[in-house]
Amino acid sequence: MGRIEWAMWANEQALASGLILVTGGVVAVAAQFKGWPFAAYAIAAGVFVCLLEYPRGKRKKGSTMERCGQKYLTAVVKVFGPITRNYYVRAILHAALAVPAGFLLSTILGTACLGIASAIYLLAAIRGEEWNPIEQKPQERPQVGGGTIKQPPAMPPPRPPADTRKKPPAEVAGQENPIPVTIEAE
Amino acid sequence: MQCGVYSDSWLLVGTQKVRLTLSLHILHQSALAWARASAKCLNFNSMLILLPVCRNLLSFLRGTCLCCRRTMRKQLDRNLTFHKLVAYAIALFTAVHIIAHLCNFEWYNDSQQAADGSLSSILSNLHQDEESNKWLNPIHTNSTVTYVTFTTIPGLTGVIITLALILMVTSSMEFIRRSYFEVFWYTHHLFIIYFAGLVIHGIAGLVRGQTAESLNKHNPEHCAQDPRYWGGNNTDSHCEEPEFGSIPSWQWVLIPILLYVFERVLRFWRSRQRVVVTKAVVHPSKVLELQMHKKGFSMEVGQYIFINCPSVSHLEWHPFTLTSAPEEDFFSVHIRAAGDWTENLIDTFQMALEIEVDGPFGTASEDVFQYEVAMLVGAGIGVTPFASVLKSIWYKFQHADQRLKTKKIYFYWLCRDTGAFTWFNDLLASLEQEMEESGKTGFLNYRLFLTVWDNSVGQAAFNFDNDTDVVTGLKQKTAFGRPMWSNEFSAVATAHPRSVVGVFLCGPQALAKSLQKCCHQYSSLDPRKVKFYFNKENF
Numbered sequence: 001m002g003r004i005e006w007a008m009w010a011n012e013q014a015l016a017s018g019l020i021l022v023t024g025g026v027v028a029v030a031a032q033f034k035g036w037p038f039a040a041y042a043i044a045a046g047v048f049v050c051l052l053e054y055p056r057g058k059r060k061k062g063s064t065m066e067r068c069g070q071k072y073l074t075a076v077v078k079v080f081g082p083i084t085r086n087y088y089v090r091a092i093l094h095a096a097l098a099v100p101a102g103f104l105l106s107t108i109l110g111t112a113c114l115g116i117a118s119a120i121y122l123l124a125a126i127r128g129e130e131w132n133p134i135e136q137k138p139q140e141r142p143q144v145g146g147g148t149i150k151q152p153p154a155m156p157p158p159r160p161p162a163d164t165r166k167k168p169p170a171e172v173a174g175q176e177n178p179i180p181v182t183i184e185a186e
Numbered sequence: 187m188q189c190g191v192y193s194d195s196w197l198l199v200g201t202q203k204v205r206l207t208l209s210l211h212i213l214h215q216s217a218l219a220w221a222r223a224s225a226k227c228l229n230f231n232s233m234l235i236l237l238p239v240c241r242n243l244l245s246f247l248r249g250t251c252l253c254c255r256r257t258m259r260k261q262l263d264r265n266l267t268f269h270k271l272v273a274y275a276i277a278l279f280t281a282v283h284i285i286a287h288l289c290n291f292e293w294y295n296d297s298q299q300a301a302d303g304s305l306s307s308i309l310s311n312l313h314q315d316e317e318s319n320k321w322l323n324p325i326h327t328n329s330t331v332t333y334v335t336f337t338t339i340p341g342l343t344g345v346i347i348t349l350a351l352i353l354m355v356t357s358s359m360e361f362i363r364r365s366y367f368e369v370f371w372y373t374h375h376l377f378i379i380y381f382a383g384l385v386i387h388g389i390a391g392l393v394r395g396q397t398a399e400s401l402n403k404h405n406p407e408h409c410a411q412d413p414r415y416w417g418g419n420n421t422d423s424h425c426e427e428p429e430f431g432s433i434p435s436w437q438w439v440l441i442p443i444l445l446y447v448f449e450r451v452l453r454f455w456r457s458r459q460r461v462v463v464t465k466a467v468v469h470p471s472k473v474l475e476l477q478m479h480k481k482g483f484s485m486e487v488g489q490y491i492f493i494n495c496p497s498v499s500h501l502e503w504h505p506f507t508l509t510s511a512p513e514e515d516f517f518s519v520h521i522r523a524a525g526d527w528t529e530n531l532i533d534t535f536q537m538a539l540e541i542e543v544d545g546p547f548g549t550a551s552e553d554v555f556q557y558e559v560a561m562l563v564g565a566g567i568g569v570t571p572f573a574s575v576l577k578s579i580w581y582k583f584q585h586a587d588q589r590l591k592t593k594k595i596y597f598y599w600l601c602r603d604t605g606a607f608t609w610f611n612d613l614l615a616s617l618e619q620e621m622e623e624s625g626k627t628g629f630l631n632y633r634l635f636l637t638v639w640d641n642s643v644g645q646a647a648f649n650f651d652n653d654t655d656v657v658t659g660l661k662q663k664t665a666f667g668r669p670m671w672s673n674e675f676s677a678v679a680t681a682h683p684r685s686v687v688g689v690f691l692c693g694p695q696a697l698a699k700s701l702q703k704c705c706h707q708y709s710s711l712d713p714r715k716v717k718f719y720f721n722k723e724n725f
Contacts (some may be wrong), residue, residue: 009357012357020352026612105332
């Protein structure tokens with residue numbers, strides 16, 4: 001298990017927890033269960049967690065698949081610098097966010113899941129992982145050859161020296177003409 | 187089918203069994219129906235989910251279906267897709283079930299604490315003090331819903347199995363599975379907890395219906411009118427106090443669990459048979475070829491095996507396609523370095539390797555010889571099943587096997603770098619020679635595509651005067667860029683206007699989409715004319 005990046009799994013788990021918190025919260029608020037203010041908090045916490053966790057971090061090795069439309073959130077998350085880059089901060093933050101939701105049955109599942117995500121983030125932080133944003137690639141050049149050539153050459157091919165490129169003299173005909181040909185002068 | 191089970195369950199609850207559950211219905215409106223219906227669907231789906239991963243059972247079915255229609259066997263290739271669909275269904279119904287029970291518990295609690303003489307509070311108080319098991323409301327004293335959840339068996343098991351399910355789902359996301367296989371593999375074994383918990387969950391019987399016996403003495407529709415006169419010596423209303431019992435749910439999953447246990451035992455037994463590594467070669471671009479021998483091992487073209495190397499990892503089994511032909515007296519695999527396990531294997535192969543093998547298991551490539559014309563497309567390491575096919579063809583030629591149905595093969599190999607070509611150079615070179623000697627140069631038409639352009643490749647492109655290709659040393663020239671599939675398909679359709687053409691792919695999803703599109707586009711509606719059938723191989 002040498003090169004596992006735990007943060008990637010923690011990210012999936014945290015995103016799922018956020019969704020579960022929101023669902024549990026919505027049910028409790030809509031049906032007006034006892035203690036529903038906790039549920040309202042859970043909705044807010046769940047939305048915040050989802051927004052924070054939606055942009056996937058860059059893997060250390062190999063290419064990373066971006067989530068659909070994550071570049072807008074990446075820009076926002078990137079702004080906070082070390083707070084969002086460090087996984088210790090995320091672990092503590094998720095643990096703290098999870099606690100109040102534990103007081104209501106509807107959202108207790110969200111608490112448990114977010115707690116697990118926090119534990120995995122702690123493991124990731126101990127192993128020195130960090131969140132790095134996925135940068136946008138530069139614009140690709142227009143496709144040549146119907147898209148079959150992925151990286152067309154940047155330089156023209158080398159040509160033989162100039163004197164070998166001269167055309168052969170006009171008197172040497174390409175073929176033997178069976179009927180004499182006269183060239184009419186202009 | 188899911189909708190059928192769900193609506194059937196709803197109807198059952200709503201109409202035929204309405205009398206059984208009418209009492210509960212009074213306690214919490216329609217949430218009960220939602221919970222019961224989703225529970226039935228969960229049982230149904232939990233039963234189904236184990237079946238697609240019983241590889242040996244599926245192989246057995248494939249073998250016995252040889253005389254069946256092609257389309258039936260193709261469905262068995264999609265076992266992993268089915269497994270995932272059922273998993274999504276389980277996740278969905280779990281959500282429905284939990285939400286319904288949240289509502290139920292909340293309303294049980296409200297009923298328990300209501301002090302008025304309403305029907306719901308009277309029902310809740312029935313049989314509470316007695317030792318008998320005939321109560322209706324599980325919330326017995328002034329306790330909170332959370333307390334009840336964690337101190338009753340169904341509540342506690344429910345929470346545990348839901349957590350197990352969530353962990354399994356998050357670690358099975360495509361990204362995690364492809365990049366960190368070990369996390370997925372080990373976490374997925376939480377299914378043992380899931381099934382154990384599921385069986386226990388339904389047994390305790392927290393959600394109850396009126397027992398059949400009690401129904402005879404207490405008709406809910408009639409007696410609901412006036413609950414104050416239940417029991418006692420009141421002869422007018424003929425209503426005894428109702429009694430409640432639990433509803434069974436473990437019978438659904440028993441047989442699949444037994445089948446799966448048998449499957450794992452069989453896999454273990456097969457892996458115990460001794461495997462001897464006769465040859466191990468490391469090719470460029472970090473590809474390890476292992477030639478092995480195992481007593482009683484027999485294979486078909488394009489099958490795959492699971493390999494375990496105890497010195498690398500005791501518990502992990504990884505699938506690899508067999509690259510040898512059935513006619514050879516050994517079996518071989520080509521393993522590309524693509525993660526922790528494979529890299530460690532390549533590093534340690536120099537020492538005496540002890541290997542355990544499970545399989546072989548069948549996949550689509552076996553069908554190649556059933557088609558008159560076959561188009562084989564392999565991307566990078568995805569060429570491995572076709573290597574087996576081509577080798578088998580070579581042997582069939584050597585033995586002049588007349589039973590070969592296939593008349594023409596078009597083989598396309600797409601690759602990123604030239605180093606990957608070398609390990610099949612020998613095979614293709616000897617095939618070229620064999621075709622010439624048997625005078626059947628038209629049988630195999632192969633084209634190699636180098637999809638990435640860099641300077642060294644550019645130099646090679648200038649040597650178009652040479653007889654043999656400078657990249658591979660073969661007579662067939664390497665093409666650059668990706669193939670234009672529309673041109674290829676129309677050429678094949680023109681050359682074989684009345685044939686059934688099988689298209690086989692082992693490669694990425696994007697390529698599968700474009701090939702499938704071409705298959706639909708170039709297949710003729712007229713059943714006598716050309717038809718393209720698409721088969722995809724994946725792990």
